[in-house]
Every structure is written in structure tokens, then in C-alpha cells.
Amino acid sequence: MTVELSVNLNAVAMLRNRRDLPWPSVIGLGRIALAAGAHGLTVHPRPDQRHIRFSDLPEIRALIDEEFPEAEFNIEGYPSKEFLDLVSAARPEQVTLVPDDPSQPTSDHGWDFAAAGGFLEPIVARLRGEGARVSLFADADPAQIPAAAATGCDRIELYTGPYGATHADAAAARAEIDRLGQTADAALGLGLGVNAGHDLTLANLPPLLARIPDLAEVSIGHGLTADALEFGMAETVRRYRRACGQAV
Numbered sequence: 509m510t511v512e513l514s515v516n517l518n519a520v521a522m523l524r525n526r527r528d529l530p531w532p533s534v535i536g537l538g539r540i541a542l543a544a545g546a547h548g549l550t551v552h553p554r555p556d557q558r559h560i561r562f563s564d565l566p567e568i569r570a571l572i573d574e575e576f577p578e579a580e581f582n583i584e585g586y587p588s589k590e591f592l593d594l595v596s597a598a599r600p601e602q603v604t605l606v607p608d609d610p611s612q613p614t615s616d617h618g619w620d621f622a623a624a625g626g627f628l629e630p631i632v633a634r635l636r637g638e639g640a641r642v643s644l645f646a647d648a649d650p651a652q653i654p655a656a657a658a659t660g661c662d663r664i665e666l667y668t669g670p671y672g673a674t675h676a677d678a679a680a681a682r683a684e685i686d687r688l689g690q691t692a693d694a695a696l697g698l699g700l701g702v703n704a705g706h707d708l709t710l711a712n713l714p715p716l717l718a719r720i721p722d723l724a725e726v727s728i729g730h731g732l733t734a735d736a737l738e739f740g741m742a743e744t745v746r747r748y749r750r751a752c753g754q755a756v
């Protein structure tokens with residue numbers, strides 16, 4: 509099975525927002541990523557719009573609809589009323605619900621499904637009713653997966669931040685892969701799809717994919733944008749696609 513690559517544009521937007529100028533262009537770099545074969549584009553709008561602005565969403569929708577109709581738009585975030593209204597307007601193919609609060613510098617944990625299942629269930633139903641695939645951000649903890657499945661979601665997204673943090677410690681990396689793999693096995697066994705994201709890189713993708721060959725999609729922003737500064741966006745997307753096992 510091929511692992512799809514969704515390019516997260518948050519880091520590009522953050523660079524753009526350093527000045528009141530339209531570059532680097534979120535749409536322009538999204539276009540280059542899709543032209544180089546990325547399966548989709550991911551954004552994670554936050555209430556303070558410190559990276560992706562709400563006004564970026566219709567432009568990304570139009571880019572996909574008009575130039576890359578096979579591509580997918582994945583919008584990630586906490587399901588506030590404001591977020592859900594943005595999603596209804598942008599009609600993404602996938603929504604990834606993340607339990608982050610506005611004060612967090614970045615996402616740093618998955619849902620506590622036992623506690624949040626009742627909150628998530630009607631939101632998952634609403635989003636699926638609007639035609640989106642719904643994925644829920646999940647820690648590497650197989651015991652939580654039955655409660656995730658009970659929400660009616662389509663997929664989970666494995667939170668790989670702790671795995672990314674083991675980049676200088678091979679034994680710790682193997683332990684994280686083991687936990688992520690067991691969590692993926694639990695989700696796949698219950699009929700859920702499995703995505704993964706956060707601090708994935710060209711170096712740490714292959715061992716993860718070797719343990720979880722049935723991974724559906726990875727969304728990558730920070731490391732990929734760092735590589736794009738060095739190699740250019742098109743070449744970087746090709747390198748990540750190869751790391752995803754795709755013929756390029």
C-alpha cells in the first residue's frame with residue numbers, strides 16, 4: 509500500500525507572516541508541492557491566525573479545485589464553533605481534530621478518548637455529514653483506540669512528536685516505534701484508517717513505515733519546510749515521496 513504525502517503549509521505561512529508582504533506565497537508553494545506529486549495539502553489554522561490565516565482557506569480550496577482536482581485538502585484543529593464554520597465553508601476532503609488549546613505553541617498530545625468521546629461523537633457525525641473524512645489525533649496508546657472508534661471516526665492520526673524527539677537516541681526511537689505500531693495495529697484491527705504526523709523527517713519516516721506499512725497518509729510541515737529551504741520545494745517533495753515508498 510502506498511503512503512500518501514500531505515504537505516503542511518503552516519511553516520510557510522509563518523515565514524510569510526513575519527512581514528506585511530505576500531511572500532513566501534502559501535498558494536505558490538502549495539502549487540509547487542502538488543505539481544511535484546504531493547497527494548494533498550494540510551493546514552492547521554489557530555484562533556490567533558499566527559500562521560495560516562482564515563483567508564488562506566478559500567484560496568487553497570480554489571487551488572485544488574481548479575488545478576489539482578485529485579488532490580486532498582486536510583484541515584486540522586480544535587473543533588471550536590469558529591473552526592467548524594471555517595471547515596463548513598472550505599469543504600476539505602479530510603478534517604483532523606486535535607485537542608490543542610490556543611496557548612499551545614504546537615500540538616503536543618492526542619485526545620483522551622475516554623473523556624472526550626461524548627464531545628467528539630456529534631462533531632464527527634456533523635463533519636462526516638458534510639462529506640469530510642474525519643481523523644482524530646491520537647497518542648501512541650493502543651488502550652485508547654476502542655473509545656476512538658466509538659466516536660464514528662474514519663481514521664486516527666498518530667501523534668509522532670515523541671518519536672521525532674528521539675532523533676539522537678536509537679533505543680528510544682525503537683521504543684516509540686513499538687508503541688506507535690501497537691496503536692496502529694489496534695486501529696487497523698477495528699477497521700480504522702491510520703495517518704501519522706508531527707516532526708516526521710526524511711530520516712525517521714522509513715523505520716516508521718517499515719513497522720506500519722498500512723499507514724494511509726503522513727502530513728509533514730516543519731521538517732519538510734526546513735528541507736525545502738535547502739533543496740527547493742519540488743525536489744523536497746520528491747524526496748519525501750520516495751521515503752513514502754512511492755515511485756518517483
Ligand SMILES: CC(=O)[C@@H](O)[C@H](O)COP(=O)(O)O
Binds near residue numbers: 516518519606729730
Ligand atoms: C496536528 C499536528 O501535529 C500538526 O498540525 C501541527 O500542529 C502543525 O502545526 P504547527 O506547524 O503550526 O505547529
Ligand SMILES: NCC(=O)COP(=O)(O)O
Binds near residue numbers: 516584665706730
Ligand atoms: N499533522 C501533522 C502535520 O501536519 C505536520 O506536523 P509537522 O511536520 O509540522 O510537525
